[in-house]
Structure formats: C-alpha cells, structure tokens
Amino acid sequence: xxxxxxxxxxxxxxxxxxxxxxxxxxxxxxxxxxxxxxxxxxxxxxxxxxxxxxxxxxxxxxxxxxxxxxxxxxxxxxxxxxxxxxxxxxxxxxxxxxxxxxxxxxxxxxxxxxxxxxxxxxxxxxxxxxxxxxxxxxxxxxxxxxxxxxxxxxxxxxxxxxxxxxxxxxxxxxxxxxxxxxxxxxxxxxxxxxxxxxxxxxxxxxxxxxxxxxxxxxxxxxxxxxxxxxxxxxxxxxxxxxxxxxxxxxxxxxxxxxxxxxxxxxxxxxxxxxxxxxxxxxxxxxxxxxxxxxxxxxxxxxxxxxxxxxxxxxxxxxxxxxxxxxxxxxxxxxxxxxxxxxxxxxxxxxxxxxxxxxxxxxxxxxxxxxxxxxxxxxxxxxxxxxxxxxxxxxxxxxxxxxxxxxxxxxxxxxxxxxxxxxxxxxxxxxxxxxxxxxxxxxxxxxxxxxxxxxxxxxxxxxxxxxxxxxxxxxxxxxxxxxxxxxxxxxxxxxxxxxxxxxxxxxxxxxxxxxxxxxxxxxxxxxxxxxxxxxxxxxxxxxxxxxxxxxxxxxxxxxxxxxxxxxxxxxxxxxxxxxxxxxxxxxxxxxxxxxxxxxxxxxxxxxxxxxxxxxxxxxxxxxxxxxxxxxxxxxxxxxxxxxxxxxxxxxxxxxxxxxxxxxxxxxxxxxxxxxxxxxxxxxxxxxxxxxxxxxxxxxxx
Ligand code: SF4
Numbered sequence: 001x002x003x004x005x006x007x008x009x010x011x012x013x014x015x016x017x018x019x020x021x022x023x024x025x026x027x028x029x030x031x032x033x034x035x036x037x038x039x040x041x042x043x044x045x046x047x048x049x050x051x052x053x054x055x056x057x058x059x060x061x062x063x064x065x066x067x068x069x070x071x072x073x074x075x076x077x078x079x080x081x082x083x084x085x086x087x088x089x090x091x092x093x094x095x096x097x098x099x100x101x102x103x104x105x106x107x108x109x110x111x112x113x114x115x116x117x118x119x120x121x122x123x124x125x126x127x128x129x130x131x132x133x134x135x136x137x138x139x140x141x142x143x144x145x146x147x148x149x150x151x152x153x154x155x156x157x158x159x160x161x162x163x164x165x166x167x168x169x170x171x172x173x174x175x176x177x178x179x180x181x182x183x184x185x186x187x188x189x190x191x192x193x194x195x196x197x198x199x200x201x202x203x204x205x206x207x208x209x210x211x212x213x214x215x216x217x218x219x220x221x222x223x224x225x226x227x228x229x230x231x232x233x234x235x236x237x238x239x240x241x242x243x244x245x246x247x248x249x250x251x252x253x254x255x256x257x258x259x260x261x262x263x264x265x266x267x268x269x270x271x272x273x274x275x276x277x278x279x280x281x282x283x284x285x286x287x288x289x290x291x292x293x294x295x296x297x298x299x300x301x302x303x304x305x306x307x308x309x310x311x312x313x314x315x316x317x318x319x320x321x322x323x324x325x326x327x328x329x330x331x332x333x334x335x336x337x338x339x340x341x342x343x344x345x346x347x348x349x350x351x352x353x354x355x356x357x358x359x360x361x362x363x364x365x366x367x368x369x370x371x372x373x374x375x376x377x378x379x380x381x382x383x384x385x386x387x388x389x390x391x392x393x394x395x396x397x398x399x400x401x402x403x404x405x406x407x408x409x410x411x412x413x414x415x416x417x418x419x420x421x422x423x424x425x426x427x428x429x430x431x432x433x434x435x436x437x438x439x440x441x442x443x444x445x446x447x448x449x450x451x452x453x454x455x456x457x458x459x460x461x462x463x464x465x466x467x468x469x470x471x472x473x474x475x476x477x478x479x480x481x482x483x484x485x486x487x488x489x490x491x492x493x494x495x496x497x498x499x500x501x502x503x504x505x506x507x508x509x510x511x512x513x514x515x516x517x518x519x520x521x522x523x524x525x526x527x528x529x530x531x532x533x534x535x536x537x538x539x540x541x542x543x544x545x546x547x548x549x550x551x552x553x554x555x556x557x558x559x560x561x562x563x564x565x566x567x568x569x570x571x572x573x574x575x576x577x578x579x580x581x582x583x584x585x586x587x588x589x590x591x592x593x594x595x596x597x598x599x600x601x602x603x604x605x606x607x608x609x610x611x612x613x614x615x616x617x618x619x620x621x622x623x624x625x626x627x628x629x630x631x632x633x634x635x636x637x638x639x640x641x642x643x644x645x646x647x648x649x650x651x652x653x654x655x656x657x658x659x660x661x662x663x664x665x666x667x668x669x670x671x672x673x674x675x676x677x678x679x680x681x682x683x684x685x686x687x688x689x690x691x692x693x694x695x696x697x698x699x700x
Contacts (some may be wrong), residue, residue, distance in 0.1 A: 011483040015052035016463035019349030021472025026483035049198035054610035061397035065459035068100030082449040105503030107439030111412040117145030125353035125417030129468025131516035143504035147395030154398040159685030160347040169563035174534040175344025176474035182342030185304035189217040190314020212457040219657035235288035243327035245283040246298040255302035257336030274572035306342030322684035323573035347474035356471030364395030393634035409611040412439035421449035422601035451554035459490040472700025487662025586694035602667035618668035621654035637700040645675035
C-alpha cells in the first residue's frame with residue numbers, strides 16, 4: 001500500500017550556499033524537502049538563485065555518510081585515493097560512535113601530550129553555524145592548547161580583511177549590498193556577482209535600471225557588463241596599477257573630498273607623494289586600459305554624490321591581494337564614499353557563514369571579535385570566560401598548516417566541513433601533507449577527497465538538519481531551523497564538538513545552540529542586543545545593534561571609524577610583482593574560480609540532481625580565437641599544465657575570457673584545478689594567488 005501524504009510544512013531558514021544569505025522556506029512532506037521557496041528576507045526579498053531553489057537533494061544522496069568510519073590497521077594513506085574514491089574500498093570499517101570518538105580523541109590527545117599542542121591544528125567551517133564555529137575554535141584553543149585554527153576565509157577574503165582592519169579598523173562591510181538602491185555609482189571590481197552572488201546581482205541590475213552608473217572592472221568579462229556604463233577589462237594582476245592611476249587623477253585634479261580627509265582620515269601626504277609615479281599615461285600600457293578611460297572613470301567615481309564599491313576574489317586571491325584592497329579602500333576614503341547612504345566598501349563574502357565564522361574567532365591570529373591573541377587584556381578576558389590559559393602566539397594559517405604537516409611539524413588534525421584536498425593550492429603537496437599526518441579526524445557529510453585520507457571519519461549533519469545562526473555578507477545574523485532529520489546515525493556537529501571536548505578533558509555542558517549563542521554574545525560585544533530569542537522572533541538582526549528593540553545599523557562609520565582615534569588611514573600600495581608571469585614555456589595566464597551551478601569543491605552541488613545536470617563536467621574556458629589558434633573546436637580535449645601539475649578536460653569557447661587567459665572551475669575532482677595553482681602567499685593576508693599563474697595549453 002502507499003502512505004497517505006501528510007500536508008507540507010514550511011520551515012523558515014536560510015540558504016546554505018553563498019554569503020548573500022537568502023531566506024528560504026523548506027517545504028517538507030514525509031520527512032523530505034519537496035520544494036524550496038524564497039522568503040521575504042532583508043537580503044533577498046523573496047528572490048533565490050538556482051542553487052537556493054534546486055540545490056538540496058544532496059541531503060538524500062546515497063553517498064551520505066550514515067555511520068562513523070575507522071581506517072583499518074595497516075591500510076595505507078595514498079594521495080591517489082583522492083582521485084578515485086573506489087580505491088578506498090577495504091580501507092575503512094564501520095564503527096560505533098563510542099569507538100570512533102574514543103579513537104578520534106585518543107589520537108589527538110597522544111600528539112598533544114607527546115609532541116605538544118602546536119603539533120595539532122584544526123580547520124573549522126564557514127558552512128556551519130556561528131555556534132559551531134565558536135565552539136570549534138574554543139576547542140582548539142583550550143582543548144588542543146594551540147592557536148592553529150583557521151578556515152576557508154584564508155582562501156577567500158583574508159587580504160581584504162587585513163587591509164580593512166589596517167585602514168578603517170573593521171573587517172566587515174560598511175554597507176549592505178542592498179544600499180546600491182541609493183547609490184549614484186556602483187563600482188564592481190574583481191567579482192562576478194551574476195555567478196557567485198546571484199541574488200545580490202539582481203539588486204545591482206535593478207539599481208542600474210533605475211539610473212545608477214555601473215562601472216565594472218575585471219580581466220574577464222561578465223554578464224553584468226551589459227548593464228555597465230564603463231567596462232574596464234584590465235590586464236590580469238594589474239589591479240594596483242589601475243587603481244593607483246585613478247587615485248592619481250583624483251588627487252591631481254582636486255576631485256578628492258578634502259573636508260572628509262581633514263576630518264576623518266590620515267596619510268594623505270604620504271599617499272600623494274607615492275602616487276606621483278602613477279599618472280594614467282605611465283600605467284596605461286601596464287594595466288591595458290587607456291589613459292583617457294582611466295581619467296574618465298576616475299572623474300565619474302569622484303564626482304558621484306554617492307558611490308558604493310563591491311569586490312570579490314579577483315582583488316583578494318592574489319599574492320599582492322592586500323595591496324589591491326589597500327588601493328581600493330584608499331580610493332573610497334579619498335572621495336568620502338564611506339558612511340553615507342549609497343556609499344560604502346563591500347567585500348562580497350563567499351560562503352554563507354564566512355563572516356560569522358571569522359567574527360567568532362575561527363582564525364589563528366585573533367580571538368572572537370578580532371582581538372589579537374597577543375593582546376594581553378583581550379586574552380585575559382577570554383581566559384576568565386573560558387577558565388583556561390591561552391597561548392599568546394598567533395597560530396598558523398590554512399596553507400601554512402599543511403606546509404608544516406609536510407615538514408612533520410604538524411602531526412594531527414581535526415577537520416570539520418572543509419575539503420583542503422580540493423581547495424588548497426598545489427594539491428599534490430597538500431594531499432601528500434594530509435597523508436603524512438599521524439592522525440586525521442574528518443567530520444563531514446560525504447567521504448570527501450580529504451576524508452579518504454583520514455584515520456577516523458565522523459558523519460555530520462547538513463544545514464537543513466540543524467538549528468543555528470549564520471551571518472551573511474551584510475552583517476545580518478539570521479536564524480536557521482531544522483527541517484529534516486539527519487540520515488542513519490549521522491549526528492549534530494555541535495554535539496560531536498562537545499563530545500570531542502569532553503574526551504580531551506574539558507568539562508563542557510551545552511545542550512542546545514541557544515546556550516552557545518549566549519556565551520558567544522558574552523565573548524563578542526559587537527553582537528550586543530542580539531539574542532537567540534530575538535532571532536527566533538525576527539529571523540534576522542544586523543550587527544552592530546544599539547538597543548534590544550532597535551534595528552541594527554546597515555550603514556556604519558557615519559562619524560567615526562572603530563580605530564583608537566576614530567580616524568581611518570590611507571595606506572600606499574606598491575607595484576610589488578613577484579608573481580609568476582607567462583613566459584615562452586608557459587605562455588597563458590591560468591585563473592580559477594566558481595561557476596553559477598557548483599559550490600566550491602562540489603561536495604554538495606555535484607550531488608544535487610538539477611545542478612549537476614546543468615553543469616555535469618569540468619571544462620576549460622578559452623577565448624574563441626585561442627581555440628582557433630590551437631586548431632580545435634569547443635568540446636575538444638585539452639591538456640593544461642603549470643609548474644605544479646597537469647590535467648585534461650574539454651574545451652569551452654567563452655568570449656568573456658580574454659586572449660592569453662584560461663579559466664578553470666575548482667569544483668571537479670576529475671580535473672582538480674588546484675593541482676595547478678601556485679602556493680605562494682600574500683605576506684599580510686596569507687592568501688594564495690588563485691587568480692594568476694603561468695600555464696601551457698595543448699591539444700590532448
Ligand atoms: Fe543561496 Fe546565494 Fe543563491 Fe541566495 S544567491 S539562493 S544565498 S546561493
């Protein structure tokens with residue numbers, strides 16, 4: 001017989017994909033999500049993109065982990081297993097939670113007590129809740145005893161945050177992207193919001209339709225260009241040359257906001273001297289934009305009553321990413337485009353909770369609320385709250401941790417919801433480093449490329465299977481609610497972290513995420529007046545929030561910056577250029593990124609039926625002229641090679657890709673783009689240059 005269908009219930013939650021933070025309704029019947037609808041959240045007003053609408057059947061994919069797994073004694077850890085998961089058959093066995101947790105914790109304890117706390121490290125996740133991020137960093141800091149805790153923010157906006165903290169004293173956006181409705185000019189640089197922040201892109205298009213001037217700047221074209229007044233297709237890697245040339249024009253022609261600078265900003269003298277060498281005529285050839293267009297765009301930007309700047313990975317994922325962001329911040333400050341309606345600095349955050357995870361302290365050099373680990377007062381306050389001694393020395397970052405593992409300085413890791421065996425640069429080395437660990441615990445939904453190298457694999461719960469809060473790119477803290485139960489014995493991540501903490505000797509008692517949220521609010525004055533109960537009622541509250549019944553502040557820093565003296569700082573950005581540049585052996589620039597349908601390393605979206613059907617395989621995109629030169633048509637197999645590695649996949653003709661450039665998405669295991677990328681890091685943000693390395697392309 002068949003079951004009679006129960007009526008559908010609608011559970012109010014948030015989309016777990018990108019940092020836009022669209023509010024969704026999960027329509028549930030018979031314990032399954034049948035349909036997802038857009039709700040009237042502040043970031044989406046009922047809108048959703050294809051991922052939020054169709055990206056959820058991975059929840060019931062047969063690959064879901066439903067029982068803990070333990071590596072069988074003697075089964076070798078082979079990086080080649082990352083390429084082909086069928087190779088791990090016979091290497092793992094199922095175990096009870098008790099056995100798996102005890103094995104997981106015993107391995108970590110042995111390294112902590114033998115080699116020492118700094119031989120351990122943890123990667124938390126920007127895909128989990130704020131409560132999970134907070135507890136994970138607390139576990140590493142107090143249970144492991146090290147600051148070696150990081151997450152994918154390092155690979156995303158670390159350079160932007162470093163420059164923002166230095167320049168204006170805060171790493172978060174100064175205005176939500178919805179402030180474009182009040183902007184006269186919108187400057188989008190190094191971002192492809194139509195693919196990576198699709199619902200944010202709809203607000204930008206609405207603003208352009210209403211009459212705002214849109215300026216786009218990126219080496220690759222994008223579908224947003226159709227709405228733009230000015231399109232700057234500059235040479236890859238030459239962000240500083242372009243932005244400094246614009247600044248040069250603004251200062252030389254007295255277009256800057258002298259009153260704003262005098263009242264609120266330091267450093268104009270040094271910047272003016274520095275920019276003398278950056279006349280547009282001197283930079284035009286280098287950045288590939290005519291001096292005339294540089295002057296025109298600089299004047300447009302400076303003369304606009306209100307300009308808002310949005311940027312993405314094109315600015316930050318560079319070994320001079322911090323300098324790129326410094327130049328962009330200086331541009332906005334010089335023109336007074338911060339702190340008023342329609343103005344602001346907005347690094348578009350990638351993951352759904354990368355803002356919240358960073359706020360909660362899931363970063364190696366900072367405690368919750370961005371207090372440096374070596375700030376004695378801040379550390380003492382956290383030691384009092386947590387009842388534990390903390391190490392003042394900053395920990396290692398994501399890429400540094402795996403490099404230390406390769407040198408055997410890091411011996412054990414706990415990785416929750418991240419997949420460095422796909423997301424780190426120079427994967428051959430990253431995978432070898434993971435395989436060299438004495439002990440690796442991975443907590444995830446699937447047997448990821450990272451999990452195949454683990455000693456213990458813990459089956460976790462997906463976002464629609466739990467309660468928790470997340471913080472989007474707009475600083476909106478939003479409530480997510482349980483729609484369905486996790487499969488089999490898969491367990492709540494928060495419960496796994498607490499269980500692990502107890503086995504590492506911590507006396508933790510948290511029965512519900514609301515208790516974690518309450519403690520987190522104590523540790524983070526930035527979140528004052530935002531409570532779990534309030535989020536239950538209102539679904540979304542923006543921080544900072546001045547009173548328990550007041551709305552949060554959308555646009556911040558209208559009269560002072562959160563620096564000791566309230567003033568911002570202009571930091572000159574130079575043309576340092578140690579980047580790998582194309583040469584005779586490797587004549588192309590390789591750039592990597594995402595596509596609309598696939599999320600990051602593909603763990604979820606490649607198991608979502610509609611999304612995978614739309615974009616089922618890896619392709620390498622080139623300008624049609626380049627395919628013609630290679631003598632092939634779209635669909636031909638090409639081999640892409642860099643100094644790190646080589647891979648093959650099908651060619652795609654893409655007129656948005658400039659000649660001399662190839663683009664690879666990083667979501668595909670069978671052609672993992674990061675086998676090719678350069679592991680060198682920006683010295684300040686410690687972020688790798690995923691957007692630029694030298695490559696060779698041949699017919700396979
Ligand atoms: Fe989800 Fe981002 Fe798409 Fe909104 S724009 S539905 S948050 S992926």
